Amino acid sequence: xxxxxxxxxxxxxxxxxxxxxxxxxxxxxxxxxxxxxxxxxxxxxxxxxxxxxxxxxxxxxxxxxxxxxxxxxxxxxxxxxxxxxxxxxxxxxxxxxxxxxxxxxxxxxxxxxxxxxxxxxxxxxxxxxxxxxxxxxxxxxxxxxxxxxxxxxxxxxxxxxxxxxxxxxxxxxxxxxxxxxxxxxxxxxxxxxxxxxxxxxxxxxxxxxxxxxxxxxxxxxxxxxxxxxxxxxxxxxxxxxxxxxxxxxxxxxxx
Amino acid sequence: xxxxxxxxxxxxxxxxxxxxxxxxxxxxxxxxxxxxxxxxxxxxxxxxxxxxxxxxxxxxxxxxxxxxxxxxxxxxxxxxxxxxxxxxxxxxxxxxxxxxxxxxxxxxxxxxxxxxxxxxxxxxxxxxxxxxxxxxxxxxxxxxxxxxxxxxxxxxxxxxxxxxxxxxxxxxxxxxxxxxxxxxxxxxxxxxxxxxxxxxxxxxxxxxxxxxxxxxxxxxxxxxxxxxxxxxxxxxxxxxxxxxxxxxxxxxxxxxxxxxxxxxxxxxxxxxxxxxxxxxxxxxxxxxxxxxxxxxxxxxxxxxxxxxxxxxxxxxxxxxxxxxxxxxxxxxxxxxxxxxxxxxxxxxxxxxxxxxxxxxxxxxxxxxxxxxxxxxxxxxxxxxxxxxxxxxxxxxxxxxxxxxxxxxxxxxxxxxxxxxxxxxxxxxxxxxxxxxxxxxxxxxxxxxxxxxx
Numbered sequence: 103x104x105x106x107x108x109x110x111x112x113x114x115x116x117x118x119x120x121x122x123x124x125x126x127x128x129x130x131x132x133x134x135x136x137x138x139x140x141x142x143x144x145x146x147x148x149x150x151x152x153x154x155x156x157x158x159x160x161x162x163x164x165x166x167x168x169x170x171x172x173x174x175x176x177x178x179x180x181x182x183x184x185x186x187x188x189x190x191x192x193x194x195x196x197x198x199x200x201x202x203x204x205x206x207x208x209x210x211x212x213x214x215x216x217x218x219x220x221x222x223x224x225x226x227x228x229x230x231x232x233x234x235x236x237x238x239x240x241x242x243x244x245x246x247x248x249x250x251x252x253x254x255x256x257x258x259x260x261x262x263x264x265x266x267x268x269x270x271x272x273x274x275x276x277x278x279x280x281x282x283x284x285x286x287x288x289x290x291x292x293x294x295x296x297x298x299x300x301x302x303x304x305x306x307x308x309x310x311x312x313x314x315x316x317x318x319x320x321x322x323x324x325x326x327x328x329x330x331x332x333x334x335x336x337x338x339x340x341x342x343x344x345x346x347x348x349x350x351x352x353x354x355x356x357x
Numbered sequence: 358x359x360x361x362x363x364x365x366x367x368x369x370x371x372x373x374x375x376x377x378x379x380x381x382x383x384x385x386x387x388x389x390x391x392x393x394x395x396x397x398x399x400x401x402x403x404x405x406x407x408x409x410x411x412x413x414x415x416x417x418x419x420x421x422x423x424x425x426x427x428x429x430x431x432x433x434x435x436x437x438x439x440x441x442x443x444x445x446x447x448x449x450x451x452x453x454x455x456x457x458x459x460x461x462x463x464x465x466x467x468x469x470x471x472x473x474x475x476x477x478x479x480x481x482x483x484x485x486x487x488x489x490x491x492x493x494x495x496x497x498x499x500x501x502x503x504x505x506x507x508x509x510x511x512x513x514x515x516x517x518x519x520x521x522x523x524x525x526x527x528x529x530x531x532x533x534x535x536x537x538x539x540x541x542x543x544x545x546x547x548x549x550x551x552x553x554x555x556x557x558x559x560x561x562x563x564x565x566x567x568x569x570x571x572x573x574x575x576x577x578x579x580x581x582x583x584x585x586x587x588x589x590x591x592x593x594x595x596x597x598x599x600x601x602x603x604x605x606x607x608x609x610x611x612x613x614x615x616x617x618x619x620x621x622x623x624x625x626x627x628x629x630x631x632x633x634x635x636x637x638x639x640x641x642x643x644x645x646x647x648x649x650x651x652x653x654x655x656x657x658x659x660x661x662x663x664x665x666x667x668x669x670x671x672x673x674x675x676x677x678x679x680x681x682x683x684x685x686x687x688x689x690x691x692x693x694x695x696x697x698x699x700x701x702x703x704x705x706x707x708x709x710x711x712x713x714x715x716x717x718x719x720x721x722x723x724x725x726x727x728x729x730x731x732x733x734x735x736x737x738x739x740x741x742x743x744x745x746x747x748x749x750x751x752x753x754x755x756x757x758x759x760x761x762x763x764x765x766x767x768x769x770x771x772x773x774x775x776x777x778x779x780x781x782x783x784x785x786x787x788x789x790x791x792x793x794x795x796x797x798x799x800x801x802x803x804x805x806x807x808x809x810x
Contacts, residue, residue, distance in 0.1 A: 154762050157754060182764035194759040198777025204760070207773070211764030243777070244759075260763065 105170040107132045107299050108186075108268045114163030115145075115152040115324075122148040123324040125164065130268065130299040137302040137310055137335060140321030141343040146303045147191055149321070150272035154178050154188040168268060183211055185267030189257040189274050195245040201256070202226075202240040205263060212264045229262035233289050250277035258289035269293070270301045275309035287312030307339040322350045371429055373405050379431040380516050387464075387486040390493055396500060397516045403505075404429065404512035416508070416641065416670045419697040419729060424637045424666065425611050426583045430548050432464065432519040448539045450568030450603060453790050456534040457482040462541040462572070463549070464519040478530040480563070482538070485521030485552055495525060499556050503589045503617040507641055511615040514550050514587040521552035526561035526596070535564040535599075535788040542571040544578060544607045551586040557596035559621070564599035564787040568794075571607040574634065578609050581636060586614040592624035594648070599627045601786045603795060605634040608663070615641045620651035620680070629785040632659040632667055633798050639668040646708070647676035657686040658782035658795070660802040661694030661726070668697040673715075675708035675738075684715040687782050689775050690726035691803065698730040702745070706737045715745040720752055720778055722771070772803060 108130040115123035122145045130136055140146050152159040153166060155178040166173050173181050196204070205226065210216045230237060233255050245253055254274055261269055271290070275283055290313050294300055302313060310318075310332065318334040319326045320343070327346050328334065380401050384394040409427050410417040448460060457471035459482055466484055475482075481492065489496045506512035522538045542549060557563050569584070584606055592598040598618075606612050612635040618626040632638045644653040659667045667690075673682040688696050698717040719728035732745035752774050760770035776799055783795045 154758075156758055177767065178758060178761040179764050179766050179770070182762055188762050190759065190762075194753075194755045196756050196759065196774060196777055198780035199773050204763070204773070207765055207769070208760075208763035211766070264763065 106130060107169060108301075109167040110153070110164070111167065112164035113149075113152070113161065113166065115148055116160045116162050117148060117158060121324070123152065126321075126324065126326055128301075128319065128326065130301060132299060133296040134317065135294065135300045135302065135313060135315045136317045136319065137304060137315040138319045138321050138326070139304055139307070139335065139338055141305070141347070144321045145324035146305070146321060147272055148324070150188060150191070150270050150303050153270050154186065155181055179211070182266075183214070187261060187264060187266035187269045189261060189269065189271040191272040191276065193245045193248075193253045193257055195243070195248070197243050197246045199244045200240070201242055201244055204244050205240065205260065208260065209263055225263060229259055232262065232292055233259055234285055235259065251279065251282040254278055254282065254286055255289075258286050261293050262289060265293070266298065268299050268301065270303065272303050273305060274302070275304055275306060283309065284312060307335045310335045320346050322346050371405070376401060376405075376429065376431070383431050383517070383519065389486050389489050392493070392497060393486075393489045400501075400506070400512055400515035404509055404516060407509040407512055409509050415699060419699065420639060420668060421637065421666050424581075425613070426548075426581060428548070428583065429513040429517060431517055432546065432548055432550060448541060448568065449570045449605065450537070450539055450566070450791065450794055452535070452537050452566070452788065454534055455537050456480070456532045458537040458539065459484055459522050460537075460539040460541070461520045461522075463543040463546050467541070472534070475532050475536075478532070479527040480530055480532055481523060481525040482536050483523050485518070485523050485554060488523035492523070492525075495556070496523060496554070499589070499591060500554055501589070503591065503619050503645065504643075507615045507617070507643065510585050510613050511587055514552065514585045514615070517550040518552035518587070519550060521554070524553075524555045524563065524565050526557045526563040528558040529560045530558070531562045532564070535566050535791070538565060538567045540567075540569045542569060542582070542584065542606055542610070544571050544573050544576045544582065547580065548583040549585070551584070553586065553588040555589065555598060555600060556591045557593060557598040557624075559593040560595040561593075562597040565601075566786070566788055566791050567600065567602040568791070569602075569604040569606060571605065571610075571634070574605075574607055576607065578607065581609045581611055582607060584610055584612045588614065588616040590616065590618040590626055590628070592619070592621050592626045594622040594624055596621060596624045598625065599787045601629040601631075601788070601791060603631045603786075603791060603798070604638075605798060608634055608636060610635045611637045613639050615643070617643045617645070618653060619645040620648060620653050622648040622677070623650040624648070625652045625654070627654040627656075627785060629656040629782065630658070631783070631786075631795050631798070632657070633802050635665065637666045639670070641670045643672040643674065644682055645674055646680040646682055646711075647674075649677040649679055651677055651680040653682040654785065655682070655684045656782045656785045657688075658779050659688040659696065660779070660799055661688065661690045661696060662692045662802060663694060664692070665694040666697075667694065669700070671698070671700045673702045673713050675702070675704040675711040675713060677708060679710040680708070681712040682714070684717075685782065686717045686730075687779055688718075688728065689720045689722060689779065689803070690728060691722045693723070693725035695726070696728040698728075698747070699733070700731065700745070701733045701735065702743055703735045704738045704741055704743070708738045709740045711738060711741040711743075713741070713743050717747045718778075719749045720775060721749060722752070722775070772800075775803065776800070
């Protein structure tokens with residue numbers, strides 16, 4: 103059997119001594135799209151940030167493997183250079199740093215060598231066009247004064263430029279109107295190939311109408327309580343998280 | 358990076374009679390008219406009658422005063438003081454395109470020029486002594502007119518200056534490109550006293566860039582040099598005056614400056630200062646907003662390393678109706694460097710409809726670094742808008758994480774955030790070349806400190 107592209111293995115994550123993720127396991131094969139759906143407070147953002155190595159989150163059990171190699175001990179920039187990507191729920195603004203400078207440095211870092219200006223321009227214009235973004239956009243400071251939709255598009259722009267192996271999308275659909283949602287989803291689909299995998303973390307089912315998941319997982323209290331195919335997302339849309347939460351409560355009571 | 362430790366300078370004996378003689382001789386040697394000799398001597402008497410400080414003044418309390426030379430020496434003036442060009446090292450801030458320039462080293466004029474477009478409009482940029490001979494009416498009208506000296510250094514500065522510049526835009530003159538006043542610090546020379554007088558007549562527009570650099574930054578000096586600058590900025594009604602000062606003095610230097618602006622009716626003065634180098638840098642910036650509808654924008658940026666002390670003492674003084682002033686100071690502190698910002702907004706009872714704001718932000722990159730921003734409000738009018746904000750802290754970890762999550766190594770990420778943080782200040786500098794220079798100096802200043810940690 104070939105090595106999975108990305109494995110989350112019995113992962114435990116704490117934030118300031120509070121245990122948030124409780125033994126979560128998930129395996130992504132090349133070409134797969136997984137969706138993790140969960141209500142507020144289920145640990146979605148904690149999971150996303152800890153996968154990328156945010157210093158505020160402490161991994162106190164389990165493992166994360168990219169192409170069979172553990173990345174738990176690696177710094178965020180090392181994980182990124184290996185091909186892990188996080189699309190932020192709330193992208194941070196960095197006044198004074200232009201998008202274009204930032205993007206070029208990020209691409210050079212990902213490649214391990216300075217990207218030639220001409221090639222950078224070419225790739226940048228191609229991806230900008232795909233996302234229906236104006237060239238002037240990259241003259242602005244990183245996320246500074248961006249609208250909610252612009253921030254999310256900028257994340258997808260980076261996804262397209264950096265071509266990671268595994269993309270973790272943290273509530274990329276939140277705060278988007280229907281047109282922006284469609285454009286962002288098209289950006290994700292354009293990126294997706296047999297060589298990479300996508301982990302969509304979301305509260306709502308709506309983005310899954312545009313980006314078809316192979317697997318859907320329900321996250322409650324930092325654990326996956328149910329996995330299924332795209333039909334599971336539709337069930338959630340219809341019945342909500344309540345049935346799963348009630349079940350979790352019963353299990354906790356029983357144990 | 359280490360800073361040479363120096364013995365605390367003690368009060369040098371000041372011999373009034375000797376000084377009087379020296380000041381007069383200096384003025385005569387520069388071929389200055391009698392009234393200017395008299396101006397220098399009157400300033401000297403004022404200085405002699407003052408104390409350096411009591412230590413109780415808000416503007417001196419937080420200064421490490423033991424690191425300041427308390428002395429008033431008349432500097433040596435080498436040949437060429439009458440305006441003859443002499444050869445000097447090329448200047449780090451030398452501009453590509455400019456409307457006019459005066460470059461001085463140690464009182465000697467190294468270069469001086471003025472573009473035809475500016476000359477045709479009657480614009481003047483000249484060494485101050487020469488201007489006093491050639492435009493006595495203007496100099497007599499404006500020299501010292503912004504107000505009395507702010508402290509003893511400033512008073513001595515008016516008496517002892519060996520180099521200075523006069524920049525003038527007549528009514529309605531508009532110069533698109535910047536004028537440059539460049540100074541090269543001859544580190545062997547010791548103390549330097551500068552005087553800068555800038556006048557923008559009504560409805561005129563000018564921008565002056567004041568660049569100071571040392572000729573040998575690596576020299577080990579037996580005595581810490583003192584560099585003092587008195588700067589007077591006058592914008593008459595409707596004028597637009599921009600002044601940017603970028604200084605990179607020798608590391609052992611104590612740099613003290615007083616910049617005073619008087620903002621006329623509906624006029625604008627923008628001051629941007631960038632401080633690099635020097636052991637102690639103390640800048641006083643006062644804006645007189647006594648006319649209606651004026652605008653003043655004060656911006657300061659600095660990068661401290663070693664044991665540097667960098668201090669801004671500012672005053673936005675409102676008396677006019679409907680005037681606006683903004684203060685924005687941003688600094689980055691590494692190693693054991695320290696910063697102080699004492700910023701006062703004072704609004705007199707008649708200063709209604711004033712809008713005055715202060716922001717001071719300090720980024721600390723090392724545990725030993727520190728900053729003490731102190732915004733102060735004294736408001737006696739009741740219909741005003743004021744705000745102040747002060748911050749001291751490390752680089753935002755979320756900003757670093759964001760950059761790192763894109764593969765950018767932590768050191769590079771920190772550098773990017775820091776440069777971005779300072780870019781907003783540098784953006785206020787009217788000359789693109791100078792903005793690039795500032796960015797490079799930020800990089801250079803951060804380099805030794807960050808690569809060793």
